[in-house]
Amino acid sequence: MTARADRGHGRASRVAVGALALGLLAALSWAVLSLPGSFDGLTGPALGRLSESGVTNPVTAVLLNYRAYDTLLELAVLLLAIAGVWALRRGDWPAGDLHGRPLVISLLRIALPLLTLTAGYLLWIGAFAPGGAFQGGAMLGAAALLALLSGRAVCARRHTGALRAGLVLGVLVFAGAAGGAAALTGEILRYPPGDADVWILGIEAAAIVSIGLTLGALYLGGRPGDRHA
Amino acid sequence: MPEASPTLYLLAGALLFAIGFHSLLVQPHVLRRVMALNVMGVGVFLLFAALAARTRGETPDPVPHAMVLTGIVVSVCATGLALALAHRLEAAEEEEREDESAGDGRQARAEHEETDR
Amino acid sequence: MIGPLVDLLLLLLIVLLAWRALNGRDLLRGVIEFIAMGLLVAVAWVRLRALDIALAEAAVGSGLTGALLLSALHRMRRREVRRRDRTDGGEG
């Protein structure tokens, strides 16, 4: 194909793509403007059965009880992300050494416990108010990242077994809870009546560790190891 | 401040989705495309949350909120994977160029055969 | 009357930043605009009474995604520089 034909082709396809996007926009606008005027969705049942769910924050009730099965598969997506990224390449795990950088060290001494505490708080508060394993996991991810960036990566690299265990903990505990609940109540992820709060907290505690580590490790973009090895 | 008007957010969601979709198709750079996917995602999430805000009661519908939280995590995972793949692809292209410029045709040929597996 | 105006302004800004992030000239600027958009979207979640999402968006959606994009861009530029160095000095 000649350069000019290529350009002509490019312009034609640009116009086509623009028309496609505009058509999509028109269709979507039409669709949302035709939605029924009043809408309660599933608010009624979701709030009505909140007392059976083990938590009082309705979003947490959906995530870890009514639709906990979605969340289990979501943790599978997280596992896949890290398994995929680690399969694709070695990461740029810093071999950092903080000797001689006292300021960074003292900053970390404050930041790490603070972030971890916030994560724990978010996990706990998630049962009654906005917050929960994912938001807490993000905090923990930030903490993990700071720790790794500050040279703990060397340590993590030596203990990849522990790191891997931490990464899969959430899925394993969640899947175990799904199976355990099936054994106790006859239905997958149906928690024993009255104990839902404990089960949810247990699942979330395991999940938050895996979420935090996964997010931190995603940032490093590859499996641990020396890049030039 | 009075309540937000969900219809505005629904329309903005549609607009963001269309903008992202357009850029995904026309932008060549991988980072732009990844951002375009994320913008499409934000559009969808706005739509979900605006739906949730249309309820008549005090509390918005928690089900779309939970779905958006799931969606956000999935988006981040996809982004992480896409960027890792992009790096791997760049490294592979770099290796290929190095092999070619090394002038060692033998190695380049061997490399080429591997690719067809 | 003030409510819809705030919403309109917020959404206009979000759309504008999204458009510029995706179609601007400079990539680094685009990534920064993308992150800024994410922060404004977190405000939108608050307006929609979705505090759970706001927390997650600020931390994950905008925060981690932004960090991922920035570090990817950094690595790409480094590779670009390395390649240019090599082609300048290597051939001969």
Added chain:
Amino acid sequence: MSLTWAMALLVLAPLAAAALSFALPAIGRWLALATVAAVGSAVVRVAELVLGGGVQVHRVGGWSAPLGINLRADGLAVLMLAITAIVGGVVTLYTPAYLAANRSSPGQRQRFWSPFLLLWTALDALFLSSDIFNLYVTLELLALAAVTLVALVGKRPALEAAMRYLFVSLAASLLYLLGVGLVYGQYATLDLALLAERSATGGPTLWVAASVMSGGLLAKAALFPMHFWLPPAHANAPAPVSALLSSLVVKGSFYILLRLWFEGFSGLMTPAAAQLFGALGAAAILWGSLNALLAPRLKRLVAYSTVAQLGYLFLLVPLAAGPGDGFTAWSGGLIFLGAHACAKAAMFLSAGNMLHAAGNDRIRDLDGVTHVLPLSAFSFGLSGMSLVGLPPSGGFAGKWLLLRAAIARGQWWWVATLLVGSLLAAAYVIRVLLHAFTRVEAPARHRPVPRVMEWTALGLAALAAGLGFAASGSATLLRVGAPWPPAGVGRG
């Protein structure tokens, strides 16, 4: 085993195995073998329950739809689960030998298992789910796993293909999710069965939702003209991964399309929509077959053949939709799907064997490959027989039923499409076999192929070739939960 345990095993066994194989990479292969056993027995149990007691529903968490998520197993779901278990099991046996023979590093060999098992999790979860948002999560899991596997040991072409595949897949998933949001906004439910009740009256929102969801799913199912991403991805992936992609992954999206158009949104299925699906299918058959005929390389030929064969699946839509007996075409299309899954996996595996032996897969370099790899050449021919549709293969049984449906409905244009497609398939299969069976003076030097790689391919090919014998059994299974009442009931 109760229904609960069978369903739990189908999803949780591969999921737990995936997690464990990530934590303990050295035993990944054994975990996969354990998964084969667990999932295999669970599929058998679910099949028994469905055949004995009709459609099986499990309410996860004890909540029921619309608040909770329902899992549902009918004949169609069981068929898909069974195919997944068979192909997954064969890939589990084939891959270690394949990776070792291709001198992959121990690390590469270990890193296969976790994404593979997550792919399996996603497929099982997809086939069981009756909740459109849950289906979105399974679609994403499926897509990301598939992309990872394509890129796993890949060089540049594989990585490029994986990248394109990733973007298409993610955009398609978001289109689907957008539609899910619109549907929820209109009907306040995500459950397919409830949607079927509530969506009888359509409207602009439902139309747009159905369009964007279908658009995304058609792109994922690689229906012409959105097939462009498939040939490079399927041709450049490692052979066992190509087998998984062509036989299972694209069918996941097709499956959701069927669930939407014949159950959730059945009110929308107008004759025009049905004919449109059929027309795209017919175009896919012609375009894919022609490209397969012209492909210079074996794996590309097999990949284009997938584009064509996916077209047949969509012929099911116009022949099954609307008033009158739809079950003939329904069962025909789905038996064809099962046959194609086995045949295409067998074909990719045997193509992988020939490629491994010869060092490349240019079709003109395959001369005399039967001397070295008689079994693989035979498997290729046997699976080709099913693709062409010769008796007693499953491909024959499926096409025969589709043909009967087309004649019964007087839609002769699909008859012509079926016949032309079969002739073209025969042409591209024979083209390969002619080269393979050419007598050459001194066959080129070949690398040895581990025996397990040949026998697994042969097993699948034999299954595809003999599936015609199981056609009536399959129809009995597919009858359970099919969207038509049994023949002679309720119709005057």
